[in-house]
Amino acid sequence: MAGGVPRGGIDLGGTKIQTAIVDPGGEVLGEARHPTPTSGGPADVAQAMEDALREAASSAGVKPEDLEGVGVGSPGDVDGKTGVVSAARNLPDWEGSFPLGETLAKALGVEVRLGNDVQVATEAEFHLGAGRPFSSLIGVFWGTGVGGGIVLDGKPWLGRGAAGEIGHMVVKRGGAKCPCGRRGCMEAYAGRAAMEAEARRQHEEGTKTDLFKLMEKHGKDRLTSGIWDRAIQHGDELAGRLIDRAIEALGTGVASAVNLLDPEAVIVGGGLGVRFGERYMEPLTEEMDKHLFVNERPPAIRVASLGDLGGAIGASLLFAK
Amino acid sequence: MAGGVPRGGIDLGGTKIQTAIVDPGGEVLGEARHPTPTSGGPADVAQAMEDALREAASSAGVKPEDLEGVGVGSPGDVDGKTGVVSAARNLPDWEGSFPLGETLAKALGVEVRLGNDVQVATEAEFHLGAGRPFSSLIGVFWGTGVGGGIVLDGKPWLGRGAAGEIGHMVVKRGGAKCPCGRRGCMEAYAGRAAMEAEARRQHEEGTKTDLFKLMEKHGKDRLTSGIWDRAIQHGDELAGRLIDRAIEALGTGVASAVNLLDPEAVIVGGGLGVRFGERYMEPLTEEMDKHLFVNERPPAIRVASLGDLGGAIGASLLFAK
Numbered sequence: 015m016a017g018g019v020p021r022g023g024i025d026l027g028g029t030k031i032q033t034a035i036v037d038p039g040g041e042v043l044g045e046a047r048h049p050t051p052t053s054g055g056p057a058d059v060a061q062a063m064e065d066a067l068r069e070a071a072s073s074a075g076v077k078p079e080d081l082e083g084v085g086v087g088s089p090g091d092v093d094g095k096t097g098v099v100s101a102a103r104n105l106p107d108w109e110g111s112f113p114l115g116e117t118l119a120k121a122l123g124v125e126v127r128l129g130n131d132v133q134v135a136t137e138a139e140f141h142l143g144a145g146r147p148f149s150s151l152i153g154v155f156w157g158t159g160v161g162g163g164i165v166l167d168g169k170p171w172l173g174r175g176a177a178g179e180i181g182h183m184v185v186k187r188g189g190a191k192c193p194c195g196r197r198g199c200m201e202a203y204a205g206r207a208a209m210e211a212e213a214r215r216q217h218e219e220g221t222k223t224d225l226f227k228l229m230e231k232h233g234k235d236r237l238t239s240g241i242w243d244r245a246i247q248h249g250d251e252l253a254g255r256l257i258d259r260a261i262e263a264l265g266t267g268v269a270s271a272v273n274l275l276d277p278e279a280v281i282v283g284g285g286l287g288v289r290f291g292e293r294y295m296e297p298l299t300e301e302m303d304k305h306l307f308v309n310e311r312p313p314a315i316r317v318a319s320l321g322d323l324g325g326a327i328g329a330s331l332l333f334a335k
Numbered sequence: 336m337a338g339g340v341p342r343g344g345i346d347l348g349g350t351k352i353q354t355a356i357v358d359p360g361g362e363v364l365g366e367a368r369h370p371t372p373t374s375g376g377p378a379d380v381a382q383a384m385e386d387a388l389r390e391a392a393s394s395a396g397v398k399p400e401d402l403e404g405v406g407v408g409s410p411g412d413v414d415g416k417t418g419v420v421s422a423a424r425n426l427p428d429w430e431g432s433f434p435l436g437e438t439l440a441k442a443l444g445v446e447v448r449l450g451n452d453v454q455v456a457t458e459a460e461f462h463l464g465a466g467r468p469f470s471s472l473i474g475v476f477w478g479t480g481v482g483g484g485i486v487l488d489g490k491p492w493l494g495r496g497a498a499g500e501i502g503h504m505v506v507k508r509g510g511a512k513c514p515c516g517r518r519g520c521m522e523a524y525a526g527r528a529a530m531e532a533e534a535r536r537q538h539e540e541g542t543k544t545d546l547f548k549l550m551e552k553h554g555k556d557r558l559t560s561g562i563w564d565r566a567i568q569h570g571d572e573l574a575g576r577l578i579d580r581a582i583e584a585l586g587t588g589v590a591s592a593v594n595l596l597d598p599e600a601v602i603v604g605g606g607l608g609v610r611f612g613e614r615y616m617e618p619l620t621e622e623m624d625k626h627l628f629v630n631e632r633p634p635a636i637r638v639a640s641l642g643d644l645g646g647a648i649g650a651s652l653l654f655a656k
Contacts, residue, residue, distance in 0.1 A: 150494065162595070171487060173471065173597025174632070182628040183591035186519075187507045187583070196626055198507075198587075262508070266519075270504035271595055274483070276494020305517055307503040311495070 020076055021333045022084035022124070024063050025131060025325030026050070028104030028158060031059075033066040034326035035074035035081070038334070040142040042323060044074025050105065056112035059105055064121045079123035085332030087131035087325045088114065097128050104158070127332040131325055132178060135318075136163025137170055138328030139281045144316035148278040152271055153318070154180055156264065156291075157239075157284035159193065160201040166277070181205060185266040203263030206286055209256050210237040216252060223252035239285040260286075261294050265301020273307045283318030291317035341397055342654045343405035343445070345384050346452060346646030347371070349425030349479060352380075354387040355647035356395035356402070359655070361463040363644060365395025371426065377433035380426055385442045400444040406653030408452035408646045409435065418449050425479070448653040452646055453499060456639075457484025458491060459649030460602045465637040469599040473592055474639075475501055477585065477612075478560075478605035480514065481522040487598070502526060506587040524584030527607055530577050531558040537573060544573035560606040581607075582615050586622020594628045604639030612638035 018038040025032040028050060035044040046069035051058045063086070071078050078084070090102025097115020102108040119126040136153030139145040145153070145165070153163035162180030164171040171177055181201035182194060189198035193207050202208050213225050225245050229237055232244075245253035268280055282291045282298075291298075295315065303309050318324055339359040346353040349371060356365040367390035372379045384407070392399050399405070411423025418436020423429040440447040457474030460466040466474070466486070474484035481502030485492040492498055502522035503515060510519035514528050523529050534546050546566050550558055553565075566574035589601055603612045603619075612619075616636065624630050641648055 164595070166487065166492060171596070174599065175597065176629045176632075177595065177597040179594040179597075179628040182594045182626070183504075184587050184626050185505055185508050187510075187587050189508075194628065196628075198626075266505050266508050270591060273500040273503045274485070274498065274592055274595065275492070276496065276498040276500075278495065305503070305505050305519075307500040307515065307517075308497045311497075 019080075019082040020074065021082045021330040022067055022071065022078065023326035023328065023330030024067055024084060024086045025135070025329055026059070026063060026086060026088045026105075027131070027325070028089065031063050031066045032322060032326045033063075033070040034323055034330060035070050035076060036327055036330040040327065042327065043076070044070045044072070045323060045326065046070040046073065053106055055107035056099075056105070056114065057117070059108070060112075060114060060117045060121070063118060067122060081124050083125040083127060083333040084118065084122060085134065085329035086114065086118065086126060086128045087134035087329040088128055089131050092128050092130050094128050097126065099128065129329065129332050130163075130172075130178075132161035133163040133170060133172065134328030134332065135283060135325040136165060136178075136281070136328070137331055138320055138324045139283065139318050140165045141331060141334075142320065142327060143281070143324060144319040145279060145281050148314065150275075150277040151279040151281055152180065152268070152275065152277050153281045153283060154264070154268060154287065155284035156204060156260075156282060156287035158207050159205045160264070161284070162271070164275070166275070180267060180271055183267045183270055185263050185270070200263045200267035204260040204267075206237065206239065206242075209242075209260060213237065213252060213256055221252050224248060224250050225253055239289045242286070243289055257290065257294070258297070261297050262301050265298050266305055269302040269305035272302070272313055273305070276308070277313055279314040279316060281316050281318050283324060288318055288321055340401075340403040341395065342403045342651040343388055343392065343399065344647035344649065344651030345388055345405060345407045346456070346650055347380070347384060347407060347409045347426075348452070348646070349410065352384050352387045353643060353647045354384075354391040355644055355651060356391050356397060357648050357651040361648065363648065364397070365391045365393070366644060366647065367391040367394065374427055376428035377420075377426070377435065378438070380429070381433075381435060381438045381442070384439060388443060402445050404446040404448060404654040405439065405443060406455065406650035407435065407439065407447060407449045408455035408650040409449055410452050413449050413451050415449050418447065420449065450650065450653050451484075451493075451499075453482035454484040454491060454493065455649030455653065456604060456646045457486060457499075457602070457649070458652055459641055459645045460604065460639050461486045462652060462655075463641065463648060464602070464645060465640040466600060466602050469635065471596075471598040472600040472602055473501065473589070473596065473598050474602045474604060475585070475589060475608065476605035477525060477603060477608035479528050480526045481585070482605070483592070485596070487596070501588060501592055504588045504591055506584050506591070521584050521588035525581040525588075527558065527560065527563075530563075530581060534558065534573060534577055542573050545569060545571050546574055560610045563607070564610055578611065578615070579618070582618050583622050586619050587626055590623040590626035593623070593634055594626070597629070598634055600635040600637060602637050602639050604645060609639055609642055
């Protein structure tokens with residue numbers, strides 16, 4: 015254990031629970047991924063998180079109770095002080111509040127700290143990933159929704175606890191309905207869930223597409239980033255149009271955020287971001303350029319480099335402070 | 336001079352030059368307002384600034400050379416280190432660069448510091464005005480254009496020097512042409528200049544309005560905030576529609592900014608903001624509410640309390656650091 019006492023990290027997502035054991039230098043010593051329970055309630059999710067963390071610890075050759083601590087990046091309203099998570103609407107029966115920190119700490123016999131999933135992933139990229147060269151950046155996590163994290167002058171900016179909702183910046187007043195219920199948000203065009211809903215609507219209206227055939231063929235119950243990728247590689251027109259529309263919305267919303275904050279860099283992560291970021295870098299940059307107020311000096315745009323592990327690594331960094 | 340050595344402040348606007356002599360406690364000891372020259376070049380503007388500052392100093396009973404220094408809030412690209420202002424496109428023949436700081440320092444015999452006009456006005460409201468109760472805020476200056484300033488955790492956030500361009504956040508992708516040349520910016524709907532251009536266009540197409548009659552009657556060459564006010568009080572339908580449209584765009588854009596930064600407060604200033612802010616507070620709040628992601632806990636919205644003097648007072652604060 016040359017690198018010091020390792021830490022655990024758990025990235026709690028709507029689809030999967032990703033865990034990692036990380037040494038203080040950022041090296042991943044072990045990891046595991048379990049599906050997020052789709053039924054039951056918060057206690058079942060906590061059980062799955064415990065199992066996944068134990069598996070990662072086992073593969074790293076450490077016991078959970080010997081870790082410096084276990085950090086959790088969670089969706090919903092996260093109270094870092096009490097360890098309570100509320101209104102995690104992508105998780106089963108989690109409309110109310112659940113003492114996730116306390117539950118996991120008892121189960122694992124180790125201190126547990128909680129943070130916002132997107133913010134910890136942003137800080138992971140800032141400290142250990144694509145954001146290392148920069149002192150200020152916006153993280154844009156393009157996945158089922160579109161989340162954001164902010165680092166200014168080397169420090170996270172959390173506002174009153176709810177900063178970073180870049181996916182709900184408006185790109186088109188009176189525009190498409192967003193999963194959040196409002197209109198014209200960036201996520202209404204760019205979020206995977208919104209894209210799937212729009213694809214389904216157009217498919218039901220008679221637009222040809224192989225998206226749903228591919229989904230069934232690969233045994234999925236939703237249009238994952240992999241399904242979108244295959245459809246585009248097959249030349250599926252609807253898939254192509256909807257990805258182009260997502261890129262337009264992302265470019266517009268990110269440019270708005272850059273006009274407001276003028277950061278050194280924008281880091282694009284998330285399931286769709288990691289899969290399509292490099293491939294769509296040119297159209298994304300072009301769309302941003304249309305709306306950047308100081309367009310002779312755009313921020314650096316980088317794809318997140320920690321990939322699927324960024325969230326879990328970032329969660330482990332809750333013990334780096 | 337119980338309050339310590341006073342400072343001078345100059346707010347350089349496209350229409351007027353407002354100067355103030357301010358004691359270290361923020362009290363205004365003297366002030367003057369001169370029209371900004373509309374012909375000539377930067378040297379003529381600097382001369383008008385000197386005259387206005389001398390007049391304010393005289394009314395305060397101090398000599399310029401006895402001031403601690405003179406701060407200037409300037410439009411354009413402001414280099415605070417060199418005192419050079421470039422591309423101040425609302426000022427006559429000021430496309431290039433001019434050593435404004437050096438010129439004024441020689442003329443007035445006192446140290447001169449330069450800052451961005453909107454940022455210094457935001458800091459004035461933060462330290463001495465409507466923003467005093469808060470530790471983080473966004474200043475929205477609704478005037479000829481729509482400018483913004485940011486204070487986070489008590490400190491200005493300038494980004495790489497160009498942060499705060501809230502007027503160029505996109506509220507409607509593919510929407511109205513903005514004076515900046517791009518499409519769908521908040522300023523394209525809410526800026527006084529854009530509103531005037533739209534009123535003129537609709538008037539020329541046959542829409543009835545008294546806006547331009549009122550403008551001529553009052554000897555103005557543009558639709559000032561006072562003209563808009565009179566037209567609305569006369570029940571002018573076009574004026575009412577365009578103000579409503581401006582409020583919609585402001586509410587949408589400010590909500591986007593709040594979703595990203597989650598500040599404690601939003602301060603609304605500028606010529607139109609000070610004139611209409613209180614009166615339109617309810618529709619503005621309603622428009623914001625439509626797009627706030629955490630709408631059960633909106634930021635405080637306050638109208639700037641330093642009024643027309645905010646810019647000059649803020650400029651004087653360049654010597655408070």
